[in-house]
Amino acid sequence: MTGYCASRLVTGVLGWNGHCLRAPSTVPLILQIRNTFILQRRTPPGLTKKNKRPKLRSRHYVYDLVEDTNLRKQENLNVILTSYVQGLGVKGDRVSVKPKLAYEKLLLPGLAVYATRENVKMYEESVDKEEKTPAFSSASVERTVGILSRQILAVVMNLETEWTLQPWHLRISFRKAGFIVPEYAIELPEEPIKGPNLDLEGKEFKITVTINKSETVPVRCRIHHWSTNPGDRLPYVQDHWQQTAEPLFPDNQKSFQSDQ
Template sequence: MFGFNPPVNKVIATGYNLLYQQTRNTFILKRKWSPPLHKKGGKPSKLRARHFVYDLVEDCNLSKQPDIKVILNQFVDGVGNAGDVLSLRPTKAYTHFLVPGLAIYASPENLAKYQIDENKPKVESNYSSPYVQRTLGCLSRLVLQITMSKTQPWTLEPWHVRTSFRKAGFVVPEHAITMPPVTIKGPDLTLQDKEFLVTVKVSLIIFKAFILLQHLQVD
């Protein structure tokens, strides 16, 4: 009732791998013993067993492949802008750029099609660095915690914000920090766990950062 057709039975009986896939391998070989020459127009001599003994010259599967040049077709955070030509390792170029559709091969046809000159200096983008977009994304999700004294009088100043940024792993100069228009003084427990906005300028871009104010008892 559940029998298979004869061809299928034959395949299963022989153990043939149905998922077999051909691979591309290249080996450069050299004969250990050269075959004898023959006269022009004459009959070639019969090759003997020793003429089929080869020495391995190079295994192309083990040799280092050259870098691949690709053209970005859109802005990639931390990498570059559309039209930039990158030189990457084959695995990285294929996995992270070609397969997701972020880049294309920098072939002569594509260079001519998109009118890209590899020797032409890169056009300055809106960002001074390809990492600006990533930095803005991290800072926009950050709620900066500032701890102030619970007993000593204080006034919130830019250097407090700069120090808290440094504790969070960001180096922000004081001249890039703009404090709120209202002066924040303490100790004032009514400000405990309250959020304030400060303005931070990163690469000609201004964004708002949240500050969470807390008090700490100092002996």
């Protein structure tokens, strides 16, 4: 052969004159991987004289794994938001999030930068010059408003004792549904709702909830009568929130139809 065509990673097929007849189909991809393992000798070597090499035997090359740094829990990463991010904050806010979330959702899309001294100083000056008008009073308000606007709250009232619907009734109903809502943040309809009255059973009305004394969101509610006597209890309605209900006040008919 008059020629040679080969390499450590790529080899072709040689012809009669030594030239490559075809290229390889695949080329291995070599990437640098950073791994750090903390090891400890199982048998420590003996003392050695100064400026002398230690006399090591095969038993001295047996190691025990102390720690694999890849399995170490990573600390949160501090970043500065460059624009509004739902659930985190507005431009200029410094947040601490998990590294995976920071890399994939914030740094790569350009929604945040590392919280270095230069970036902290730069964004403090830029935010001071701009009029900082956040869309919401806190980072979690937008998500809370969305959840409450889709909620259909079941208000369980007594079938045997007379009652007039009060904010504390709604506070307890919210607590049963997993929400902590103070009484001062609940605004009832102007017309009083009194019972027990089976004509109100399953009918829907709206209340207004104020979040952080700033944002307001309407919440749909349905009244359900309950009795301590099992014989007087009304039949259980499976998945009542998936069924359409009549409005308690006819004036709200259009608003309920738009929500549905």
